[in-house]
Amino acid sequence: MMLRVKPAPISRSLLVIALAQAFAAGCAGEPPAPPPVTTMRAAKDSTPVSKKTSAPIEISIVGTNDLHGRIGSLPVLGGYVNALRAARPGRVLLVDAGDTFQGTLESNLFEGAPVVEAYRRLGYAALAIGNHEFDYGPAGPEAVLPKGAAGDPRGALKARAAQAAGAFPLLAANLLEEGRDLNWPNVAPSVVVKLESGITVGLLGITTISTPKTTIAANFIGLSVTPLAEAVAREARALRNTKGADIVVVLAHAGGHCTSLENPDDLSSCKPGEEIFEVAQALPSGAVDAIVAAHTHQAVAHRVAGIPIIESYANGKAFGRVDLTWDPAARKVISSRIFPPTELVPGRVYEGKTVEPDSAIQAIVTPAFERVAAKRAEPLGVTVEAPIEEKYKEESPLGNLVSSLMLELDPGADIALNNAGNLRADLPAGPLSYGALYDSIPFDNRLARMSMTGRALMDLFQRNLMSQRGILSIAGLRVEARCGPSGLVVSLILDGKKGARGRVVKETDRLKVATTDYLAMGGGDLEPQAFDLAEGAQPYRDKIADLLRKRGGSLRPSDWLKPGSPRISFAPGAPACAQGDK
Known part of the structure; x- marks a missing residue:
């Protein structure tokens, strides 16, 4: 089965074990995993606010989301949080809304261990479980369990929860295993945190209803997601009525999208x-x-149905903040202040202090960068003449390039199919390195082949073009969409092998499709398919790296998305027709 990237001479599995042990050694003697409701003091708040005052108290909720392993941003985040804690001692709570570990070579190689150790030092109070927390699968080198093998498909996630024990819990109020709340060490629906200011804050975590379709299906077997609002209402009631929470904050790996952030009460954008x-x-x-929201990688700093909601882009770009004023006499929050996302830029003045990266956090993340430096710099022998862009909702040069390389890797396939969410960064101009390719394709999916009828492919593209998910990338095929009497109609034309190029695909045709195991197992807009894995255990990213080394030469964006010749085209009126499911 698949092995993730291993920088010589130490294997990845040994590195995961060694690094986790090194982190754990610094935590020897800490208390065991907290029970479902825990009272803890907010870290680093060194000067308590008087608990005897009857005057209203304002606290700051600082929220991060969708870090995706960008540990390089954490020292600067530490600088901002230090400045805020100095200005508001005893009144700052730092939380995260999930999709925290997966996404970079520096984090993935160690299955998120550097992130957890940095979060411990930063003083996080809780972390919601997001859909990509399941991507690592079992602890160790396999991304999914080999067929017939014994093991835990959530082993890596549970290892990170265990590593966080004594510092912060992982929260999941709407995830069930075999119909019951998750019974994993240091994982709970909610937690109660008592600030040094005397205020008790209940935190609960939820994840998007789309989680089963947005992670590797094999790693989610036996789990289910319950409706978000029902889980929040139930757990919030318990936090207030039986667990002593003065304030309730939701860490939601579910998000929104607003474009204007000046007025939190103006929802027009x-x-x-x-x-x-x-x-x-x-x-x-x-x-x-x-x-505190997440998942969409967009910005929100608004009040919806009277509830302040913050979401701060993704990839360590920014953090969000909402200040809540608690009135001890009325025993409720009487006002809130919502801040637009604050970008993580060192040297700026924040809360009266010039922000400097936190040296203790820097010391935690530096070894991970050093360990992967040689692998990241590995040349692929290809020059990118101009940035090759990825786009989530539109056909992109990067999507077309990657799907074309997938088809080249499987000569027996008729077409290739990939999902936009599998691609996460542009390929930068200049000599292409393995690290840049990894940043673009950070998931350890494997190349698979499945068989689909023409009718099934037409239905798939119809669903995809009418959904809010990212657009499918294709090779060996052109898709033409038009409006019909009952909605969007899709036609398919083969555009790969010379003998079949230009032939219209019939409903009864059966095509061999090169894709990823993520899609073949039912990810995105697909239903689960029978499939065969390509020969070898490498992630398809590494197969693409080997192919590029053999090919050499240069890559130009215009070669992969030609003006006036898209692979997916819309007849006049079709884009509006495709909005029907949105």
Whole structure:
């Protein structure tokens, strides 16, 4: 089965074990994993606010989301948090809304261990489990368990939860295993945190309803996701009524999208129907006091149905903040201040202090960078003449390039198919390195081949073009969409092998499709398919790296998305027709 990248001379599995042990050694003697409800003091708040005051107290909720392993941003985040804690001692709570570990060579090689250790030092109070927390699969080198092998498909995630024990829990109020709450060490629906200011904050975590379709299906077997709003209402009631929470904050790996961030009460720039907005609108009045959102990689700094919601892009770009004023006499939050996302730029003045990267956090993340430096710099013998862009909702040069290379890797296939979410960064101009390719394709998916009828492919593209998911990337095929009497109609034309090029695909045709195991197992808009894995255990990213080394030469964006010759085209009126499911 697949092995992830291993920098010589030490194997990845040994590195994971060695690094985790090194981190754990620094935590020897710490208490065991906290029970489902834990009272803890907020880290680093060195000067307590008087608990005897009856005057209203303002606290700051600092939220991060979708770090995706960008540990290089954490020292600067530490500088900002240090400045805020110095200005507001005893009144700062740092939380994360998930998709934290997976996404970079520096984090993936160690299955997220450097992130957890940095989060411990930063003083996080809790972390919500996001869909990509399941991507690593079992602890060790396999991304999924080999067929017939014994083991735990959530082993890597549980190892990170165990590593965080004594510092912060992982939260999941709407994830069930065999119909019950997760019974994993240091994982709970909610936690209670008592600030040094005397305020008790209940934190609960939820994840997007799309989680089963947005991670490797094999790693999610036996789990289910319950409706978000119901889970929030239930857990918020318990936090207030039986667990002593003064304030309730949701860490939601579900998000929204707003383009104007100046006025938190102006929702005109916010995309209606977004998952977290629907959750907020479905909650009973006063159920929760704030939501830290995630998943969409967009920005939100708005009040929806009276609830402050913050989301701060992705990849360590920024953090969010909402200040809540608690009135001890009224025993409720009487006001809130929502801040637009603050970008993580060192040297700026924040809360009266010039922000300097936190040296202790830097010391934690530096070894991970040093360990992968040689692998990251490995040349692939190809020059990128201009940046090759990835786009999530539109056909892109990078999507077309990668799907074309997938088809080249499987000469027996008729077409290739990939999902936009599998690609995460542009290929930069200049000599292409393994690290740059890894940043673009950070998932350890394997190349697979499946067989699909023409009708099934037409239905797939119809669903995809009418959905809110990212566009499918294709090779060996052209897709033409038009409006019909009952909605969007899709035609397929072969565009690969010379003998078949230009032939219209019939409903009864059966095509061999090169794709990834993620899609073949039912990811994205696909239903699970019978499939065969390509020869060898490498991730398809590494097969592409080997292919590029053999090919050499240069890559130009215009070779992969020719003006006036897209692989997916819309007849006049078709884009509006495709909006029907949005």
